[in-house]
Amino acid sequence: xxxxxxxxxxxxxxxxxxxxxxxxxxxxxxxxxxxxxxxxxxxxxxxxxxxxxxxxxxxxxxxxxxxxxxxxxxxxxxxxxxxxxxxxxxxxxxxxxxxxxxxxxxxxxxxxxxxxxxxxxxxxxxxxxxxxxxxxxxxxxxxxxxxxxxxxxxxxxxxxxxxxxxxxxxxxxxxxxxxxxxxxxxxxxxxxxxxxxxxxxxxxxxxxxxxxxxxxxxxxxxxxxxxxxxxxxxxxxxxxxxxxxxxxxxxxxxxxxxxxxxxxxxxxxxxxxxxxxxxxxxxxxxxxxxxxxxxxxxxxxxxxxxxxxxxxxxxxxxxxxxxxxxxxxxxxxxxxxxxxxxxxxxxxxxxxxxxxxxxxxxxxxxxxxxxxxxxxxxxxxxxxxxxxxxxxxxxxxxxxxxxxxxxxxxxxxxxxxxxxxxxxxxxxxxxxxxxxxxxxxxxxxxxxx
Numbered sequence: 001x002x003x004x005x006x007x008x009x010x011x012x013x014x015x016x017x018x019x020x021x022x023x024x025x026x027x028x029x030x031x032x033x034x035x036x037x038x039x040x041x042x043x044x045x046x047x048x049x050x051x052x053x054x055x056x057x058x059x060x061x062x063x064x065x066x067x068x069x070x071x072x073x074x075x076x077x078x079x080x081x082x083x084x085x086x087x088x089x090x091x092x093x094x095x096x097x098x099x100x101x102x103x104x105x106x107x108x109x110x111x112x113x114x115x116x117x118x119x120x121x122x123x124x125x126x127x128x129x130x131x132x133x134x135x136x137x138x139x140x141x142x143x144x145x146x147x148x149x150x151x152x153x154x155x156x157x158x159x160x161x162x163x164x165x166x167x168x169x170x171x172x173x174x175x176x177x178x179x180x181x182x183x184x185x186x187x188x189x190x191x192x193x194x195x196x197x198x199x200x201x202x203x204x205x206x207x208x209x210x211x212x213x214x215x216x217x218x219x220x221x222x223x224x225x226x227x228x229x230x231x232x233x234x235x236x237x238x239x240x241x242x243x244x245x246x247x248x249x250x251x252x253x254x255x256x257x258x259x260x261x262x263x264x265x266x267x268x269x270x271x272x273x274x275x276x277x278x279x280x281x282x283x284x285x286x287x288x289x290x291x292x293x294x295x296x297x298x299x300x301x302x303x304x305x306x307x308x309x310x311x312x313x314x315x316x317x318x319x320x321x322x323x324x325x326x327x328x329x330x331x332x333x334x335x336x337x338x339x340x341x342x343x344x345x346x347x348x349x350x351x352x353x354x355x356x357x358x359x360x361x362x363x364x365x366x367x368x369x370x371x372x373x374x375x376x377x378x379x380x381x382x383x384x385x386x387x388x389x390x391x392x393x394x395x396x397x398x399x400x401x402x403x404x405x406x407x408x409x410x411x412x413x414x415x416x417x418x419x420x421x422x423x424x425x426x427x428x429x430x431x432x433x434x435x436x437x438x439x440x441x442x443x444x445x446x447x448x449x
Contacts, residue, residue, distance in 0.1 A: 030209060034157070037212035040096055041153035044219065048147035055082050056139040072123050079126045086135050086227055093220035097213070101220075104131040104229035131229070138226035149219040156208030156215075163201030166194045275303040320363070328359045329386060332366050339370060341380055348387035351448035358424055358446045362395060365417045369397045369440045372414070377401025377438055388448055395442040403436035414440070
């Protein structure tokens with residue numbers, strides 16, 4: 001940006017140049033994104049007219065062959081390939097246009113039998129899945145409307161090239177025989193009208209720059225309408241999830257009751273019984289052997305202190321008093337103080353406290369994650385962050401250890417944490433590359449009060 005001063009000199013404004021550079025960068029980015037959308041749309045069109053047609057044909061033939069028995073063996077393989085093909089499209093939708101398409105397939109049982117009976121059962125289950133027939137319908141749409149919608153971004157970039165070809169004088173070839181050549185609404189029969197075609201081509205090019213990413217996104221929105229779950233399928237998945245989490249909650253409660261019974265029986269109860277026996281002996285020795293009675297009294301006092309400590313640990317394991325009195329943040333801080341490695345806790349819960357069951361689940365989940373970090377990570381520092389935003393309680397625990405926690409098996413502590421959070425529709429995400437660091441993120445939908 002420049003201004004003319006009173007002396008007639010030109011004053012240069014650095015901010016104007018920076019603004020121009022930002023504008024150029026934004027325009028270059030916009031053109032690049034539009035061109036990339038055109039290339040991707042062209043690739044999708046080619047895939048739609050090949051992969052979708054081939055899979056559509058194979059699926060029809062395989063299902064028809066079920067009548068003679070051959071399809072019982074080919075249909076599961078074809079449908080598995082179809083699901084892989086659809087999953088790849090879901091991946092492209094998320095990667096290229098940020099359109100998330102949930103996977104609606106019903107889980108296959110893990111205890112399917114082998115041989116012919118198992119093959120028949122597998123084929124039947126896949127054909128009974130509503131998502132299978134939605135995939136089949138998507139193939140039909142993808143090879144027709146889908147291929148056209150995918151081609152549009154490419155057309156908006158390729159069609160203007162034809163106007164340049166006409167302006168170069170080739171309109172005479174196209175209009176050979178005396179008939180005029182139509183380029184869109186422009187009747188090209190002279191060099192002047194060929195230049196007018198270029199102007200129309202520039203308009204098309206501008207439209208492509210502006211709308212190509214949106215057109216590609218529209219293609220994936222169409223894909224989502226067919227590949228995504230319906231409301232009925234979402235409700236069925238929700239019911240299955242709630243049933244599973246309810247069973248997990250019941251199993252966890254039963255295991256917790258067994259642990260409490262075991263700890264009471266083997267710990268505090270045994271010490272209290274021993275203390276009662278010592279008191280009975282003391283009562284018999286208090287006059288005959290005061291010195292021995294004094295020793296037994298000391299032992300009884302020590303047993304009572306140990307029983308009290310065990311009872312306190314048991315109560316803390318059920319529901320820590322600090323959690324009930326001061327909330328999740330202070331409870332996690334108190335937990336961090338007992339760890340043998342340096343732990344930094346950040347809490348932002350300005351809106352109040354979550355419900356007691358949610359706080360309890362979050363506390364024990366954090367406790368499990370911190371315990372894993374101390375035992376297995378080899379870390380010397382742990383960071384815990386707890387905050388609430390957008391109706392979600394988010395907790396992240398990061399350590400500077402060796403990593404590799406994501407490779408833990410289904411019986412690991414993290415799977416237990418995931419089941420605990422699942423009771424409240426919570427989720428667990430683990431990022432733990434080899435060499436670290438490890439970051440465990442937990443989210444629980446809740447409101448503070």
